[in-house]
Amino acid sequence: MKKLFTLMFALATLLVQAQFITPGTGVVWNLDSLVNNSAGVVTWNDNHYEITNTVTIAAADALNILEDVTVVFHDLAGIESEGTIIIDAPVKATFTAIDSTSTNKWRGFKLVAGHITHIRNAEFLFGGGIRSQTGIFTVEGSKFYKNFYKSGSTSGSYASSAAVDLSGYGEVINCSFILNQRGAVASGSNVGTKAIIRNNYMFGNTTENSNRPQINMGPAGEGDTTYIIGNTVIGNGYVQAGGIAYSSLLAVPGSVVIDSNIVDKNRYGITLTGSPITGAIRYNTITDNNIQNNPNLGGSGINLTASNSSSNQVAMITGNIISGNLWGITIVGYPRANMGNSDPANFNPGGNQFANNGNGGVLYDLYNNGPVEQYAMYNQWGVATQDSASIEGVVNHVVDDPALGRVNFMPAYQFQTYFTVESESGEPLAGVEISIEGIAESLLTDAQGGAFTMLSPGNYNYTAVAEGYAVNNGTFEAGTSTTEVSIVMNLPRYLLSFYIYDEALAPVEGASIDVDGNVLLTAANGTAAIELSNGLYPYAVSKEGYFPVNGEALIEDGNSELAIQLNSTSAPTYTLSFLVTDPDTTPLEAALIEITGQQSLTTGADGTASVNLPDGDYAYTVSLEGYVSxxxxxxxxxxxxxxxxxxxxxAPETWMLTFMVSAQAGVLEGVEININGTLLITNEQGIAQIELSDGAYPYTASAPGFDFYEGTVTIAGADAEEVIFMTTGLKNGPVAGLRVYPNPVTDRLYIDGASLAEATLYAPDGRQLMQQQLSGNTMDLGNLRSGTYLLRIVSGGNASVMVIVKQ
Known part of the structure; x- marks a missing residue:
């Protein structure tokens, strides 16, 4: 017995040693550093990595996989994480089994509470899936293929319900799930899991043919919503596998939005089960979910089930295409479904389209198998004539069984009305709000200027509103087919008024005003007006017997008035001369002189301009680019x-230049920096600042006990920082032939040059992080956190300092 105990203890010790757990010291690991430190748990084999047992990322540590790699897992190997995992391959990172036919394939990823995990461009093949407990989890652009399920705490798969098991918060976006043994994505029905499942492709999952849908989500949690949007969910003949399910079986609340999915050839399409649930099922295409072909067990396009009279399950069902199923929509028990309602407080445009749903030779578009009154207005039913008598034949409710609730299904289908909104120049306008009289919800145009709604035939008034445009009111008629309504939004127009008078202040009738391609004539009271949108408009005023006047009128969010004096050609005139110079008396050429009510002047090379004017008071403005008007x-x-x-x-625009000065012992206070004729002295943080305009500026830095430092900094249209590392006993200067690459660096930094001695890496505050002799001309920075560092290289009595960026 003692020998047996000794043998078991030795075996347990070997098993523990065969795993690798990172030490929890805040290090960012990669596969290469795991190869170097895991004592054989992670190895490199020719062209791929191999993981032979469990690798655990401790809570304070992180694992980054940022390259296109292949990782092969031995049987029962896997990755567990309490810390951070980032997988972000440029093209693809592959995680697969060493033997895809083994009964004990790799266990997958287990992400325990508190983890942070982001995955992009990866594929997970022949493994135990991903189990994400409470934490932050996102996966994007990845593939899950033939992942398996096996029970067992030490030898089973990490995921149990689907290829991706979620708990807490998760995002699954733009992924593919193909032929996995259980579903694609799932969460428990007894714990809140807020999820975003968007734009994924799911085909033939649940190959074990168990009663599991391809998407099987539990409640989102109090005040939270799960979004299942834009997915394609297609069955592959496994007659027990459903499409999309959302449930709350233990009274955990939550909401769900199931929107714009394609659900085809599953046991059933979409189902909500339990309470409390608030759901929106809209714009889905739900077709041929009949593969089990047993109407007593499934086959609904949409099913709502809540068995208790106190249940609180509410579903808004809008704009779905439901065809070829054994049942269209089935309501079992006490859910309240709004499938179309004219009540403004509960308005729903309906728009669900039914076709060829039925079994046993009978069409069933809607079966209300419960006592609750339901609303299903504005839908297109699977009958030729959309009248009450015909629709009654495809709806089961109180008419068929007095114990059932009534279904209010009239009026029937509303027809699509498309709005296209453009500017006057023909550009599509996004964000235009369109309100239709009598319709509760307004529309908002998309990036193409489009919006649509469902309307019953009739005449409608609309109002279109967009910031920066005049309100557009109009009418249209919705017919018995698709209606298209085009709206042109005009810029707001304001009144530009002219008053033309002569030297005697009398109004001038018949004066011609040329503005914006229009010619106006003043009335007897000397006035004329035109409506214009915002802008600057040149104008010319003329009348025989008067000197012409040119100018510009500004329209800016309001009406504008101009009073312009015309001077008679018979009145004596006098010369008004201008001389425009800079403060050094240098003449300024091309200065624009604007005289109110008169034509503009431009100075010549001598800085002068002149005009002949009759007696009067004249206001003027002089402007020239680069000068204050x-x-x-x-x-x-x-x-x-x-x-x-x-x-x-x-004054030229200036930018802030910040010097940050440090030495091996840390930041340096009291360093004198001479630049642009100014002496700066660093503060206790080793910082000194100055504002400079664009240009290249040489500078020097000096401090007692340190080598003299010289450099040049360039300011180019933005604030700048200059890092200075002060040395002792070495001359700061270029090292012959020095080449440091790559920069930015991910892990290995290469240093080439003649007679290299040593390299020292510092934090920006002067702390020494690493020092090594340059015999091999490389430095391994893989374990450093991302950030900016200072690298000091010594060679032949010179020291060169440069900034290194670690990604």
Missing amino acids: GSGSVTISGAGEEVNLVLEPV
């Missing part, structure tokens, strides 16, 4: 006038 007024009274105006240059 100037303005003023001048009075002409029987003689010419001269205006001398000095324009100040616009």
